[in-house]
Amino acid sequence: xxxxxxxxxxxxxxxxxxxxxxxxxxxxxxxxxxxxxxxxxxxxxxxxxxxxxxxxxxxxxxxxxxxxxxxxxxxxxxxxxxxxxxxxxxxxxxxxxxxxxxxxxxxxxxxxxxxxxxxxxxxxxxxxxxxxxxxxxxxxxxxxxxxxxxxxxxxxxxxxxxxxxxxxxxxxxxxxxxx
Ligand SMILES: [Zn+2]
Ligand SMILES: [Zn+2]
Numbered sequence: 723x724x725x726x727x728x729x730x731x732x733x734x735x736x737x738x739x740x741x742x743x744x745x746x747x748x749x750x751x752x753x754x755x756x757x758x759x760x761x762x763x764x765x766x767x768x769x770x771x772x773x774x775x776x777x778x779x780x781x782x783x784x785x786x787x788x789x790x791x792x793x794x795x796x797x798x799x800x801x802x803x804x805x806x807x808x809x810x811x812x813x814x815x816x817x818x819x820x821x822x823x824x825x826x827x828x829x830x831x832x833x834x835x836x837x838x839x840x841x842x843x844x845x846x847x848x849x850x851x852x853x854x855x856x857x858x859x860x861x862x863x864x865x866x867x868x869x870x871x872x873x874x875x876x877x878x879x880x881x882x883x884x885x886x887x888x889x890x891x892x893x894x895x896x897x898x899x900x901x
Contacts, residue, residue: 758791759783769799 759780766779779798782790801809824833827841827848834842837858839849849858855869865872 755783755787758788762791762794765798766794768802768804771803 829846832843
């Protein structure tokens, strides 16, 4: 005699309503348990390619029931395989888009944008401003790639601009004294 026929034969000889209620609850829990096994099987297949993990998940639910499901929810991978794939594709698209806009700081190796003058992490000078066109030029470049002005000329021009500015700042009393 199998379990189902035992179940029904018991149902037929029930003499108390409590027994009937008990059996209904038992049947409900059994259905829930089967549903949970199916759900965990599907979910583990969606989340992992590892056969070991899939078998472990199913064994957990079969042996520990609801407690097993709880453990499964804690140990299961955060993302499904599909979500993982989509995240990877997104990241690759972003990387490809910004690859030519990204530079590495030679001092601390953190990533920064090609237009930045200073490293946001350590403050190391990455670029200087071209004296003529004011575009960011790498410190070790000999010529500005945007306007073609030589770095030496660029620095000289910067110095002359600075001198002019400092002259302007000289107080009027000094100028009078010179005259
Ligand atoms: Zn840095
Ligand atoms: Zn320039």
